[in-house]
Amino acid sequence: MGIFPPCSSSEMFENLLGTVCGKIRDAPKIEEMKIKGTVVLMKKNVMEMTDVGASFLDRVHEIFGKGVSLQLISASHADPANGSRGKLGKEAYLENWVSKFTSLSAKDDATFNITFDWDESMGVPGAFIIRNHHHSQFYLKKFTLEDIPGQGQIQFVCNSWVYPTHRYKYDRVFFAYETYLPCNTPEPLRAYREDELINLRGDGSGMLKEWDRVYDYAFYNDLGSPEKGPEYARPVLGGSKEFPYPRRGRTGRRPNKKDSNLESRLPLLNLNIYVPRDERFSHVKFSDFLSYSLKSLGQVLVPEIGAVFDETINEFDKFQDIHDLYEGGIKLPESDTLKNTREFIPWESFKKLLHSDGDRLLQFPTPDIIKNDRTAWRTDEEFGREMLAGVNPVIIRRLKEFPPASKLDPKVYGNQNSSMTREHIEKNMNGLTVEEAIADNRLFILDYHDVLTPYLRRINTTTTKTYASRTVLLLQDNGTLMPLAIELSREQPDENVHDPICEVFTTSEHGIENSKWQLAKAYAAVNDSGYHQLISHWLNTHAVIEPFVIATNRQLSVLHPIYKLLQPHFRDTMNINALARHTLVNAGGILERTVFPARYAMEMSSVLYKNWNFTEQALPEDLLKRGVAVKDPSHRHGLRLLIEDYPYAVDGLEIWSAIKDWVSDYCSIYYNTDDMIQSDSELQSWWMELREEGHGDLKDEPWWPKMQTNDELVQTCTIIIWVASALHAAVNFGQYPYAGYLPNRPTVSRRFMPEPDTPEHAELESNPDLSFLKTITAQFQTLLGVSLIEILSQHSTEEIYLGQRDTSEWPSDKEKEAFTRFSNKLVKIENEIIERNNDQGLRNRVGPVNVPYTLLYPNTSDYSKKGGLTGRGIPNSISI
Template sequence: MAKFRVRVSTGEAFGAGTWDKISVSIVGTRGETPPLPLDRLGKEFNAGAEEDFEVTPPEDVGRVLLVRVHKAPPARSRPLAPSAGDAWFCRWLQLTPHGAAPLCFPCYQWLEGERSLVLREGTAKISWEDHHPTLQQQRREELQARRETYRAQKDSCLWKGAGLDQGLEESATLYPLSVGSLRLLADCLLALPSSWKTYIPGWPRCLDEETVKNLNLNIKYSVAKNTTFYLRGGSALAELKLKGLLDRKGLWKSLKEMRRVFNFRKTPAVEYVCEHWQEDAFFAYQFLNGLNPVLIRRCHHLPKNFPVTDAMVAPVLGPGTSLQAELEKGSLFLVDYDLLAGVRTNVINGRPQFSTAPMTLLYQRPGRGPLLPLAIQLSQTPGPNSPIFLPSDDKWDWLLAKTWVRNAEFSIHEALTHLLQAHLVPEVFALATLRQLPHCHPLFKLLIPHTRYTLHINTLARERLIAPGQVVDRSTGLGIGGFSELIQKNMKQLNYSALCLPDDIRARGVEDIPDYYYRDDGMQIWGAVERFVSEMIGIYYPSDESVRDDSELQAWVWEIFSEGFLGRESSGLPSTLGTREALIQYVTMVIFNCSAKHSAVSAGQFDFAAWMPNLPPSMQLPPPTSKGQARLEGFLATLPPVNATCDVVIALWLLSKEPGDRRPLGTYPDEYFTEEAPRRSIAAFQSRLAEISRDIQERNHSLALPYPYLDPPLIENSVSI
């Protein structure tokens, strides 16, 4: 019988090798071989090894369709081997029939315990390209197994909720799909449980796991990443514990004391913030290039509940102009924290905390002059007890008003921009990808690098960060109760255009405001991702009809819509996709939000918040109801207590720095694609990102405060911290 040469590549990570026995079954058009041992003298399958074996099937199986990889403990124990079956990370398997070209079978998965795994040849295939019954069955069985692994709670079927389980001809008039595609999609979805875990009602649904200990190895942190993560946190925790700060519930004695305490983790950006945090220009700058650069919008009409007058702003606007003239010119901008109105607040160290829903009006000077604040109102209700604070007010009145705005910025950023939009929404993308797209699907191959470790970090966040009694509850002004209300409010407003950077920039009217590096760098990266995705979609989808006929793609889109956005049609998020153009935008949106958007709103957390007065997580006194009362003592008494400050700063130190085992944007060491066309597109994407990086670094050399958060080598492929 014909022989096969089998080459196996084992991962390089710690613990990737195995003492267990590995065998393969070759599945072809004429049948399947029994398990063929991959064995030779000495130990096989060491970490980082590529090893060759020769196997001889007992009979001809015809054209090769699949390879089953079997892992089992050895018949007799070996010295130094684990007593129980150990895990093995298989990168890929190459099968070379006698006299024929090699076939590559990508894997990039952990095998735990005694189990088998089916691998397909690496050519990406959409479901309508699989004609052999064995391949069709393999797709179904793989997805069913994945849905069991990344399980959902069992309720009523989501497809029934959409009304598509009856009247397919009628449904075809409502959705841009053929009747045949709808039937395939309905069959697929009717077999599934409907909903994922509801962590808090009104939030996007999530993975149904309580702790990272229970996670499948394929979505867990590597040993290297996990170790670095806990060592970083432990060192900071130990230092503050030794200084007695984590147990100190009182007020800060002075601003100088704060500065001395947080010398232990200084960065150039932290130093800059410490020096400039009181300046109006830096206060305004942070709306463009700080932690939360997604709120500022052009203001053509003042809100009725923000009664700013010409006399109030004349000192900043100068002579020869007026409020109305500047509104018409488009030189005024608004940041409104209205979502904070009425949100519940927390109790820290037995003391009630306070929150406001402020509004800030800003002015862009002619030319390239700095953006400056004009006026601040600390509530949504004007009146005698809600004065409008101005730059011309007493120093401490104005600084206290700005600090209340920065506290609102902390709450909105951490609850919405960061937790909701940069963690919970990407988790939906990751989980739907694992549950609805088989390993051979081109979109799975394209997207899986952008889901790496997302389920681990989000499960860890639910376990250690936002669970009752954890960091958010112990140390922030809103606590998890306030965070929950904010997310529930925002979920009713969050829309598709806010997730698509070009649409978001247009909607906020900030296309031409100068020195907006988040916009400038983000648009370059969006363009590079969009071009890359367009090339990849062009390879695998020849027409709009091919998009509509991909039932797995449609199930993926539907699950994101129903589980992530709770089936809310007003979100504008597609529930189906009918054209290649729509698919390109959608996939670009997914990759951008899982990589660049997360970096922009996460990587700078420690830089901007380590100097706590610049971004206080809570406020211990109520907001001022009149002017002329603020003093340094009252300012310090308003800021969060020492232990809460330290708690938050340690968390932000951890969450703003990738703990090793990094994969920057566009880096794909796991080679899921084996064809030449997608490999060429990946190389072109990497070249474009390198050009963008050179441009950003050249610009940053001339800036007093560089903006590095969207430099491609510093952007992680996925939400992994």
């Protein structure tokens, strides 16, 4: 019989329909609404000009309904049918793309309106999917939703290139500008968060294309070109005990045809080296940087430059020849051909490339070191001062024993202990004995002996003729460092004899001894210049930071607070490093052509990386290790500087402290207990990958922080920000001010100290300036090197400095308030630096050359917007 009462079919249908309709009528109504939004983006541009072809195709696509769509994702309501991911709203399209024309300027943004259908059952949007059905990519800056019930405005800070949809195997997802630890992420967004990290890691295979967003690791196996001959072969750096190295970003290029362990290199003029698209320079910055890339084509310029100068090709005959580079230059011919050429060559860009002022070629800006006095750089006081306030103020250390001892194995290298005696130095120590000076912390040393000795024999088989130097200095009562003696050591002619050939030179003011003393300082400066460029600058900032960039993007979501803290300090670093591998540190590149270790430069930096210690990159730890400071709780920063007037250390400690306070304030917003750090899955994966992959060759070192406490997190993040910002600024942006005049910081020595009874010795007696110029960097190397460091010392007009941000949005008021305190503190520090530079009692602040120490100015003023060779300012990141 069944459970229903007997009735006709029509009656049954009417009863059922009435029941359903009643339920629908009685159910709560779903409020449908329209949500308005605005999207800010920059359309594809090429060299600051809109790509007309791409623009036309985009408009055609729009006509056929292939526009740019956005789809909101709920942060509060999950869809069980979609893996419990947030519910998806209906797709909506940017409005008026076809009719909206943007200017030709690459800097101009386009703003588009968009309207979404939404209802209360979807909850609050927390992310969105964007699909670009156009022909070309665009740069998505920001997306704002208005009048969200219960929320008001929701901001999405995107700052990412979005390529056509067919280029991706996944949806491009952007999250609201919020911050969540992994455990606090709204459940509907967790899978999207995890998926995004998986996409950024890639699958570890294949050649990466410009639209790929993959961050992955590789060895430095892209420096050599063995197919050109054995002189262009270079070892793989990284992955071995012999040649350890930080990892670089993977490109996936094909293996080298000559050696499958190496990656093939791109042609020199092809600068389209893979880095994730969002890590690449802006169009404006890339355009400026082209001049650097062209200058690396030194071999093309050799005959042209050589033909311009006098009969002693590739030699400066007198110091005035060098000054002419800044004061006169070379007159460009006014031929009919040249006039006609101007009609089709971008003449202003050409003149900028060739350092032309008006119609004069190769006229360089005058370096600060000779602006006020042409010869003050040669004084002993300035020589010592630059170890404290020059471009490489991070090496000098306190001398704790005399004579200086070597740590090299005597069974391999022989007796490498110093040949200096007390007679060499006590005559200029103002009555002090060596023992008294050591006990009173008065003796300091610039020591390149042990780091260079293992490579001297190989280096000196090239055109270079250099020494391993030790320079001992006395801290005087007026706070300046006075060089006392310089020991120059080189290898024996006989390979089987290990004890070095050593000679000690002491300060002298007259005659041939003064000429030899000036040469000895030049040899020491050559050592300092090469070590600075290879280790202090390249290895200890550029190379060691790149693994942090990669690991942060692979393991920390954009929603993670530590990602938001660190990401501004990684801007442009992967791009500048990729270009450096392409034209600067590669086999036959500009570094090998201009710095004394030549073909052994990168190999030597690999050997020295064995001594790198992450925790010692903290400025206080570095100062303590070098013995230039001692712990003292009664002093500011808990340290007492043994050289009170040490501009780099004094200013640096203020900056370090400000960074650490900011990091501590920021981290305390998200981590209340050490347990929260230990249970943060993304943070722990990030730190493990940094040690085991990014710096994998040093993964077993005991000094790595364990990342178990708040103190470890704060110290780690402070070190990263310090290295990427202030340390890099201190060793980079002073290059042109101090080394743009190469006699002050020669990069190569081409012959040894003249021996008595030789023509070279006679020349040193009769014409010491000519002998000096024939010893240091040659003319073409000078032009190439000065051109390079001029570019590297330039601040971009779009630079973002410490204490500044590229967005005004903040996830919370607490972060904003902490950052405001940080910015205000930097303003105060800058004013204090200015006061110290004006204090005439602090002789190391400006020195005999009258160049104030400004490299650690935070540059929070509008002055920073000018860019150029300012010699001041701390950019947020290693961006050049």
